[in-house]
Amino acid sequence: MFSVLRTLARWFALLGVFCAGLVALMTVASVIGRALFMTPIPGDIELTQFGIALCISLCLPWCQLRGGNIIVDFFTARASEGVQRKLDMLGYTLLSLMMALLAWRTAVGAVSVREASETTMILGLPMWITYAVLAPGLALTLVIALCQAARHDKPGTIDTAE
DSSP states (O other): OOOEEEEHHHHHHHHHHHHHHHHHHHHHHHHHHHHSSOOOOHHHHHHHHHHHHHHHHHHHHHHHHHTOOOOOOOTTSOOOHHHHHHHHHHHHHHHHHHHHHHHHHHHHHHHHHHHHHBOOOTTBBBBBHHTTHHHHHHHHHHHHHHHHHHHHTTTOOOTTTT
Protein backbone atom coordinates (compact mmCIF):
# COMPACT_ATOMS: atom_id res chain seq x y z
CA MET A 1 0.00 0.00 0.00
CA PHE A 2 2.71 2.47 0.97
CA SER A 3 4.73 1.75 -2.15
CA VAL A 4 1.65 2.61 -4.25
CA LEU A 5 1.23 5.88 -2.35
CA ARG A 6 4.92 6.66 -2.76
CA THR A 7 4.75 5.99 -6.50
CA LEU A 8 1.61 8.10 -6.92
CA ALA A 9 3.10 10.94 -4.88
CA ARG A 10 6.29 10.82 -6.95
CA TRP A 11 4.34 10.99 -10.24
CA PHE A 12 2.17 13.81 -8.93
CA ALA A 13 5.29 15.74 -7.89
CA LEU A 14 6.95 15.21 -11.26
CA LEU A 15 3.83 16.45 -12.99
CA GLY A 16 3.77 19.44 -10.64
CA VAL A 17 7.40 20.27 -11.43
CA PHE A 18 6.61 19.98 -15.14
CA CYS A 19 3.71 22.44 -14.69
CA ALA A 20 5.96 24.87 -12.81
CA GLY A 21 8.50 24.64 -15.62
CA LEU A 22 5.82 25.42 -18.20
CA VAL A 23 4.66 28.41 -16.16
CA ALA A 24 8.25 29.66 -15.93
CA LEU A 25 8.77 29.32 -19.69
CA MET A 26 5.48 31.05 -20.41
CA THR A 27 6.37 33.89 -18.03
CA VAL A 28 9.75 34.40 -19.70
CA ALA A 29 8.13 34.38 -23.14
CA SER A 30 5.48 36.85 -21.99
CA VAL A 31 8.03 39.22 -20.46
CA ILE A 32 10.21 39.07 -23.58
CA GLY A 33 7.16 39.62 -25.78
CA ARG A 34 6.10 42.58 -23.65
CA ALA A 35 9.59 44.13 -23.62
CA LEU A 36 10.51 43.62 -27.28
CA PHE A 37 7.23 43.60 -29.15
CA MET A 38 4.74 45.18 -26.72
CA THR A 39 2.66 41.99 -26.96
CA PRO A 40 2.61 39.79 -23.86
CA ILE A 41 0.95 36.39 -23.93
CA PRO A 42 -2.80 37.03 -23.55
CA GLY A 43 -4.08 35.72 -20.22
CA ASP A 44 -0.59 35.09 -18.83
CA ILE A 45 -1.71 36.05 -15.32
CA GLU A 46 -4.68 33.66 -15.47
CA LEU A 47 -2.47 30.84 -16.72
CA THR A 48 0.18 31.55 -14.09
CA GLN A 49 -2.37 31.48 -11.28
CA PHE A 50 -3.83 28.22 -12.54
CA GLY A 51 -0.44 26.60 -13.17
CA ILE A 52 1.06 27.45 -9.80
CA ALA A 53 -2.06 26.36 -7.91
CA LEU A 54 -1.92 23.05 -9.78
CA CYS A 55 1.80 22.72 -9.06
CA ILE A 56 1.29 23.25 -5.33
CA SER A 57 -1.58 20.78 -5.20
CA LEU A 58 0.39 18.13 -7.05
CA CYS A 59 3.53 18.58 -4.92
CA LEU A 60 1.74 18.48 -1.54
CA PRO A 61 1.54 14.66 -1.37
CA TRP A 62 5.30 14.26 -1.93
CA CYS A 63 6.04 16.97 0.61
CA GLN A 64 3.85 15.22 3.17
CA LEU A 65 5.31 11.82 2.40
CA ARG A 66 8.88 13.07 2.81
CA GLY A 67 8.17 15.08 5.96
CA GLY A 68 8.85 18.36 4.19
CA ASN A 69 6.24 20.38 6.04
CA ILE A 70 7.33 22.85 8.69
CA ILE A 71 7.43 21.37 12.17
CA VAL A 72 7.68 23.70 15.14
CA ASP A 73 9.25 21.62 17.90
CA PHE A 74 10.54 24.38 20.16
CA PHE A 75 8.36 23.28 23.08
CA THR A 76 8.48 19.55 22.39
CA ALA A 77 12.18 19.04 21.64
CA ARG A 78 12.83 17.79 25.18
CA ALA A 79 9.68 15.67 25.41
CA SER A 80 9.98 11.91 25.44
CA GLU A 81 9.88 9.98 22.18
CA GLY A 82 6.45 8.64 23.08
CA VAL A 83 5.02 12.13 23.63
CA GLN A 84 6.58 13.36 20.39
CA ARG A 85 5.14 10.37 18.55
CA LYS A 86 1.64 11.06 19.92
CA LEU A 87 1.88 14.75 19.02
CA ASP A 88 3.05 13.87 15.52
CA MET A 89 0.16 11.43 15.18
CA LEU A 90 -2.22 14.22 16.26
CA GLY A 91 -0.63 16.52 13.69
CA TYR A 92 -1.08 13.95 10.92
CA THR A 93 -4.69 13.45 11.95
CA LEU A 94 -5.42 17.20 11.98
CA LEU A 95 -3.74 17.57 8.59
CA SER A 96 -5.90 14.73 7.30
CA LEU A 97 -9.02 16.53 8.47
CA MET A 98 -7.89 19.76 6.83
CA MET A 99 -7.07 18.00 3.55
CA ALA A 100 -10.44 16.22 3.62
CA LEU A 101 -12.18 19.57 4.02
CA LEU A 102 -10.12 21.18 1.25
CA ALA A 103 -10.58 18.28 -1.18
CA TRP A 104 -14.31 18.14 -0.51
CA ARG A 105 -14.89 21.89 -0.85
CA THR A 106 -12.69 22.08 -3.95
CA ALA A 107 -14.72 19.32 -5.61
CA VAL A 108 -18.00 20.96 -4.57
CA GLY A 109 -16.68 24.29 -5.84
CA ALA A 110 -15.84 22.73 -9.19
CA VAL A 111 -19.38 21.42 -9.59
CA SER A 112 -20.87 24.75 -8.53
CA VAL A 113 -18.68 26.79 -10.87
CA ARG A 114 -19.43 24.39 -13.73
CA GLU A 115 -23.17 24.74 -13.16
CA ALA A 116 -22.76 28.53 -13.18
CA SER A 117 -20.74 28.33 -16.43
CA GLU A 118 -18.10 30.70 -15.07
CA THR A 119 -15.12 31.44 -17.29
CA THR A 120 -11.86 33.31 -16.88
CA MET A 121 -11.99 37.00 -17.71
CA ILE A 122 -9.42 37.23 -20.49
CA LEU A 123 -9.22 33.79 -22.10
CA GLY A 124 -12.74 32.63 -21.38
CA LEU A 125 -11.54 29.24 -20.08
CA PRO A 126 -14.00 27.25 -17.95
CA MET A 127 -13.19 27.94 -14.28
CA TRP A 128 -14.46 24.58 -13.06
CA ILE A 129 -11.38 22.88 -14.53
CA THR A 130 -9.16 24.97 -12.27
CA TYR A 131 -10.98 23.68 -9.20
CA ALA A 132 -11.34 20.10 -10.40
CA VAL A 133 -7.63 19.51 -11.03
CA LEU A 134 -6.72 20.61 -7.48
CA ALA A 135 -8.81 17.94 -5.76
CA PRO A 136 -6.67 14.85 -6.61
CA GLY A 137 -3.51 16.31 -5.06
CA LEU A 138 -5.40 17.29 -1.92
CA ALA A 139 -7.05 13.87 -1.72
CA LEU A 140 -3.73 12.02 -2.10
CA THR A 141 -2.22 14.20 0.64
CA LEU A 142 -5.19 13.24 2.81
CA VAL A 143 -4.62 9.51 2.26
CA ILE A 144 -0.88 9.79 2.92
CA ALA A 145 -1.41 11.75 6.15
CA LEU A 146 -4.01 9.21 7.33
CA CYS A 147 -1.58 6.36 6.68
CA GLN A 148 1.16 8.24 8.50
CA ALA A 149 -1.13 8.81 11.47
CA ALA A 150 -2.02 5.12 11.56
CA ARG A 151 1.62 4.00 11.37
CA HIS A 152 3.12 6.70 13.56
CA ASP A 153 2.01 5.19 16.84
CA LYS A 154 4.23 2.15 16.33
CA PRO A 155 7.97 2.44 17.08
CA GLY A 156 10.19 2.14 14.04
CA THR A 157 7.47 3.13 11.52
CA ILE A 158 7.64 6.90 11.69
CA ASP A 159 7.72 7.71 7.97
CA THR A 160 5.90 6.09 5.06
CA ALA A 161 8.94 6.91 2.94
CA GLU A 162 11.04 4.28 4.74
